Amino acid sequence: MAVKKQKNKLSVISYNDVIIGAGISLLFLFISWIMDILINNLSVSFQTIAEIHKSNPIHWLIDTLPIIVVIVIYFSIKKRERDKVAFERIIEQRDQDINKNARFAKRIGEGIYDDKDTQIDEDDIIGRSLIVMRDNLLSNTKKEKEQNWISEGKDLVSRILRMHNNIDELAYEVLVELIKYIDIIQGSFYIYNDEESKIINLATYAYNRKRYVNQEFKIGEGLIGQCAYEQDIVYRTEIPENYTSITSGILGDKKPCSILIVPLITEEKLQGVIEFASIKNKFPELTIKFLKELGEIIARTLYNLKMNQKTEKLLQESQQMTSELKANEEQLRQNAEEMRATQEELEISNKNLETQIKEVENAQKRLHSLLENASEVISIYDSELKLKYQSPSVTKILGYTPEEMMSGKDMDRLTAKGEAAMKEMFDQLMEDHHTPRAIQYTYIKKDGKKIHIETTG
CATH class of the missing domain: 3.30.450.40 (GAF domain)
Structure with a gap:
């Protein structure tokens, strides 16, 4: 309504300008006629006006001046009206841009970033700034949503990781x-x-x-x-x-x-x-x-x-080793006690053994004394019928020293019959050494004489 009133007002102003321009140009026309009539002392009439146009053709040019002025004023006014209309359109477009940007900013403020139908002129700096701001907010919102999605997933998995200690279940x-x-x-x-x-x-x-x-x-x-x-x-x-x-x-x-x-x-x-x-x-x-x-x-x-x-496996192994060590310690303790008892038994056995050794030594001494002082000849043979001992009494009876008897020739001093009897008795003693055997044979003394000897084995 205001724009329409403005247009009507402009139309009235334009019409008045045309009338004023036309009046001024007509006044100038009349003045030129009057001046020419006065200069030539002519009377004022239509005929006189026609004569001055004939005598002075410049009046024809002056006569066209009102028309030219009206035309110039008319086109000037039209141009000014077009400029004003264009300016009004610019103002109206700016108003529309401001309203559109206001609505756009409101949608951005409400979190609506996906408005793809928004058309922004290249000269609309504010609109383009709003689009840049929207794109930045949209990008940040997208990044935030993506980060929230990643964070929620991490939290979900982290809860599961905290709940399980068994790797298979986890x-x-x-x-x-x-x-x-x-x-x-x-x-x-x-x-x-x-x-x-x-x-x-x-x-x-x-x-x-x-x-x-x-x-x-x-x-x-x-x-x-x-x-x-x-x-x-x-x-x-x-x-x-x-x-x-x-x-x-x-x-x-x-x-x-x-x-x-x-x-x-x-x-x-x-x-x-x-x-x-x-x-x-x-x-x-x-x-x-x-x-x-x-x-x-x-x-x-x-x-x-x-x-x-x-760590748990090592702990279990350590506990098992501790149990085993305790068991071993108990076993060692028992073994130590057994060893102590054994040692005591060994000590007793050693004492008994020492007593027995002493008894054996005494017996050996008595045997040796008996053998050395025996009045009979005592000879000891091994399993090969080799002489191992000869009592000293052999010298008194047979004339040979014990060393001569043990030289390995004692069997050579027997007769063939005596040697056979000796071997037979030895074999019988080897088979049954508990039963005494006695034989008689002839032995050659050192002086060459023969002597009859009875031998018991």
């Missing part, structure tokens, strides 16, 4: 929650056995159920071994032909479209590997980033559990 629960959280079809959890240098499957979950898969990989063997060797993520969208996949009743034997294998590393030491498979063409970058950050958390927990298990 592996299964973590695997199940991760498969659900990142929305894939299957996965496997492997642990690294540093004693055997093998990667062993602990848990496999596919199509919402637990699977029992016994798999082992050496470092560098297959994609799992490759991930462990390189200690870096293995991401494939082209699945190898020999890749083992788990079938389902819905999808049949369809292989995954993408696989992601994440190493579990802490302090530059491999603790395990987690494998994920998806029927989607690729894993989102956010998911890869999340699993990569989460891998270190899981690896640190596995390392701590391994250390706890080793």
